[in-house]
Amino acid sequence: MQTTLADFLRDTPDGEEAKSIVGKCVHCGFCTATCPTYQLLGDELDGPRGRIYLMKQVLEGNPVTESTRLHLDRCLTCRNCESTCPSGVTYGRLVDIGRQVVDERLAEQGLHRPARQRIARWVLREGLTRPRLFGAAMRMGQLVRPLLPEVLRNKVPVAAPAGAWPQREHARKMLLLAGCVQPSMSPDINAATARVFDRLGVQMVVAPEAGCCGAIRYHNGDHPGGLDNMRRNIDAWWPHVEAGAEAIVMNASGCGVMVKEYGHLLRHDPKYAERAARISALTRDVSELLPAFAEPLQRLAEAAPPPAQRVAWHPPCTLQHGQQIRGKVEALLTALGVEVKLCADSHLCCGSAGTYSVLQPDLAYRLRDDKLAKLQATQPDTIVSANIGCITHLQSGTQTPVLHWIELVDRMLG
Structure with a gap:
């Protein structure tokens, strides 16, 4: 065209x-x-x-x-x-x-968004990307959760403990992006990731200066702000990269697809272009890394066999379409003895889509309900996914537990 x-x-x-x-x-x-x-x-x-x-x-x-x-x-x-x-x-x-x-x-032309839309977008850009502010707001919301209107209650998961972070030192080190909302909404995902890799002889390192991956700002019309988030993360990670970190691990697929695009988005920045390309090249979703450890994972799982369970796997769009990663999670869980089911139309979005479920709730909840009906048709004991947004969005519409798949692996390893 x-x-x-x-x-x-x-x-x-x-x-x-x-x-x-x-x-x-x-x-x-x-x-x-x-x-x-x-x-x-x-x-x-x-x-x-x-x-x-x-x-x-x-x-x-x-x-x-x-x-x-x-x-x-x-x-x-x-x-x-x-x-x-x-x-x-x-x-x-x-x-x-x-x-x-x-x-x-x-x-x-003087045609600005209505004030309500502008305020909502500003709150999302400024609130979600500041972990301390968001964490305080989330804790307050969890305290009064039963009193919240449904639309807010759906975005406030029940408080859950993170579990212990491993304290052992390992020669092999990888960086882990903590994320901006995940530590408050589902703190066990990062800890479970660290525990699984600790059992495999790899230490997860979190650079405290690293924050939001930039997706929230960039995809909501604040391109300069999103690029600044990216530059800050590159600065935070670079000393660890120079020290020999093997990979930058992503357990939120929405962040993963964003960080993998740093090299492209900063390609015209003379100060950051080369480092951004290196950061993108080092970035891996958890599902890309763990297949290399399939044999030790199987031995660990056999030593602590879990009860039989049927799992419905919801592949996030940012994993299967954004990063073009398919089949890895299912194959790994199956190798560990889990019965994994894909639902009908598993390629379709659940409606979470970052901030979409807040900005377009009617469409988002129609998509969620359709997705849950198809997931429930597989009669799962647990639904697993790979992105905090999908997990929270789906859990708001079902009593079936919705977890990150790395949490399931962590539990299986005892």
């Missing part, structure tokens, strides 16, 4: 990248078959092909309307369309650029 960039985008990195991405789209429509919002709403403009058409119009300098912004806002950025696309359209990058341009063009 040929695109003639408007003057305000011509010869800019974002403009040229967006033009290149749009140019790959052949309008075949394969993406609409796997787009959750298109399936729910049946509107061409609420599918990837229609949204690409809208963004093409914006890139070429045509008038921008509130309707354009609404259709882009409704996109989950699940990137299912990328897995389906035969032409290699990197839609996730395009919609990040498109949303930013649309907001800027509408602001130039």
Whole structure:
């Protein structure tokens, strides 16, 4: 699809990248078959092909309307369309650029978001990305959880202990991103990750200066703020990288896909480009690392055999579509003696999608309920996933325990 960039985008990195991405789209429509919002709403403009058409119009300098912004806002950025696309359209990058341009063009016309939307987005950007502030708010919410309205109660999980963090020193070391919301919402995920690797002779190291991966700000229209988050993390991790850290471990797939893109997003930054590329190259999801330890894991699991259980595996979009990682978790759990079931339409989004479930609750809860119905059809004892957002979102709609799969492995190892 040929695109003639408007003057305000011509010869800019974002403009040229967006033009290149749009140019790959052949309008075949394969993406609409796997787009959750298109399936729910049946509107061409609420599918990837229609949204690409809208963004093409914006890139070429045509008038921008509130309707354009609404259709882009409704996109989950699940990137299912990328897995389906035969032409290699990197839609996730395009919609990040498109949303930013649309907001800027509408602001130039004096068409700002309603105050309620602006406040909600500001609270999400500033609140979720500050672990101490968010942690204090979460503890307060957990104290009064029964009194909260349902929409808030769904976002406040019942308080749970983290468990012990291993204290042994190992020659092999890997960095672990603590994350911004995970330590408060589900503190055992990081501790369980550290315990599993400790049993395998690898020490998890957390750089205290590292914070939010940048996804919350970047995907909510604050590109400069998101890039600053990335630079801060690179600065925090770099001494450990130079000291020989083998990998940067991600147990939240949403963070993992973001950090793996640091090299691309900072490629034009003369101070950070080289280090950002190195950080991205070192970043691994937990599921990419543990298969190398399959034999010792099996021996440890056999020494402490768990009760028979059936597990439903929900692969987050950021794992299967963003990072293109499929089959690793199922294979590892199966090798450890767990009966693992994938539900029907396991490729579709659960509706969490970062801050989407807060900003677009009606669509998010419709997707959640559909996903849970299909997960429950496998008759699981436990549902496992790989991202804190999915875990919290799914747990809000079911009494079946929803865990991170690394927590399950930790329990199996005794």
